[in-house]
Amino acid sequence: MAEPSDSDRPAERQRTRISRNATCLACGCLCDDITLHVAENRIVRAERACPIGERWFLAERPTDRTPCLIHGQRADLDEACDLAAAILAKASCPLIFGLGGAVCEAHRxxxxxxxxxxxxxxxxxxxxxALATAEQSVGFVTATLGEVRHRADLVVYWGVDPATTHPRHFERYCLTCAGRFIPGGRADRTCVVVDSRRTPTAAEADLFLELKPGSDVAAIAALLALAAGESTVDAEQIALLTGVELSRWRELFDRMAAARYGAMFFDPLSLGGEKTATIEAILSFVVAMNRRTRFVALTLGGPGNMAGAEQVLAWQTGYPTSIRFRDGFPRSEGQPGAISECLLDGQVDAALVVASEPVTDPLATLSEPAREQLAAIPTIVLHTADAPLPFAATVAFVVGSHGIDAGGTVFRCDGVPLPLHQALTSPYPAATRILQTILASMAASLHATTNENGLQ
Ligand code: SF4
Known part of the structure; x- marks a missing residue:
């Protein structure tokens, strides 16, 4: 938690403005109970934020960057938007990515x-x-984090370490907090950790199973066999594959079956083996557990608003991650999520990066050849003031940081939408405004072209 700072002193307090219910985007908890203390248009304190969140809120965000650049030269906003629209209109296969750092209004x-x-x-x-594919093939019995807080008396952390990556998860959603039907908080919950490492979360566990790295599918298969009541489970084979004796899997299964409400947290990113198959196994097991008791699965979620991007894409097109409109209607891409591969297959001839910002930086995850390819085609990049560009974009816009100096809507990993509030005055426009101007400019030029063609 943040220590009292200068803003607690009387003279400072007079100059300090309070902004309540700010939402932190630095990890998937998306804590929306943060009170910001603002002095001279700077955040000087973030009450209730954990150290990771505090770093995010208090990060240096320069206010003196040139808002629009064309080929590295200062440009005015309308000129830059018109050029961006012209580049995109001329391209035969433009690629749009970098949605994790933007709000849902920009995604639309x-x-x-x-x-x-x-x-x-x-x-x-x-x-x-992989999660979306598994969800569509076997179903996803899930819940909101609020439901888990109020009802879960058994929590399983499968290959995740929220004590390190999501520091307020225990206090806000799960382990230590009291709930309506869990009045004793930690004392009323059983915590199980299954992981190949002894993590800080494992130190909190009532039961820790140390898994052989990459053996998630075998471990879940063992649990599925126990759930199905199979009497021929091969104890030797299970111990060999998972590194954990069958008796311990049985102990875990008995605890799960005895729970009134169980919740299993996992992270698609950290799972070993073939991801879709592993996630399908986890989701199938949770479905099977619902024949015995109430059981749900959840992810911990990542920073920024990737969950919101997937929501918007799914409700607008039917597909959550990767869509091609080339045929005049939305089609799911063959290699979902593979931005580098998409850039390197030679078809993409212009790109629009919707939001480049530090916590979800879409450019940092690109392979070096993909980054070089991006620098070689006309590229429009919207980036926050604290996100340096690794190459000179054709058109670059500096935009406000969402949740700090731009508002909008984001989604938590459990599908709950949260509003963002603008806490600071920004010299930069919001990404939504830039995109809206580009869209309007493009629609106007398409309209003019249609009219010209009609007159010929
Ligand atoms: S737990 Fe996550 S969302 Fe909450 S304050 Fe810390 S970094 Fe921010």
Whole structure:
């Protein structure tokens, strides 16, 4: 938690403005109970934020960057938007990505642009795509984090370490917090950790099973066999494959079956083996457990708003991660989430990066050849003031940081939408405004072209 700072002193307090219910985007908890202390248009304190969140809120965000650049030279906003629209309109296969750092209002415009242009829009990564595929094939029994807080008396952390990556998860959603039907908080919950490492979360566990790395599918298969009541489970084989004796899997299964409400947290990114198959196994096991008791599965979620991007893409097109509009209607891409591969297959001839910002940086995850390819084609990049560009974009816009100096809507990993509030005055426009201007400019030029053609 943040220590009292200068803003607690009387003279400072007079100059300090309070902004309540700010939402932190630095990890998947998306804590929306943060009170910001603002002095001279700077955040000087973030009450209730953990150290990771505090670093995010208090990060240096320069206010003196040139808002629009064309080929590295200062440009005015309208000129830059018109050029961006012209680049995209001329391209035969534009790629739009980098949605994790933007709000849902911007995602809607990104989808409209891809539709208008016959381009490709990609949200998420390979792990998100694997989750979506598994969800569609076997179903996903899940719940909100609020439901888990109030009802779960048994929590399983499978290959995840929220004590390190999501520091307020225990206090806000799960382990230590009291719930309506869990009045004793930690004392009323059983905590199980299954992991190949002895993590800080494992130190909190009532039962820890140390798994052989990459043996998630075998371990879940053992649990599925126990859930199905199979009497011929091969104890030797299970111990060999998972590194854990069958008796311990049985102990875990008995605890799960005895729970009133169980919740299993996993992370598609960190799972070993073939991701889709592993996630399908986990989701199938949770479905099977519901024949005995109430059981749900959840992910911990990542920073930024990737969950929102997947929501918007799914409700606008039917597909959550990677869509091609080239045929005049949305089609799911063959290699979902693979932005580098998409850039390198030679078809993409222009790109729009919706939001480059530090916590979800879409450019950092690209392979070196993909980054070189991006620098070689006309590219429009919207980036926050604290995100340096690794190459000179054709058109670059500096935009406000969402949740700090731009508002909008984001989604938590459990599908709960949260509003973002603008805490600071920013010299930079919001990404949504830039995208809206580009879309309007493109629609106007398409309209003019249609009229010209009609007159010929
Ligand atoms: S737990 Fe996550 S969302 Fe909450 S304050 Fe810390 S970094 Fe931010």
């Amino acid at each position: 415009i990104a989808v409209a642009l891809a539709d208008l242009l016959g381009g490709i829009v990609i949200a998420g990564n390979e792990a998100g795509a």
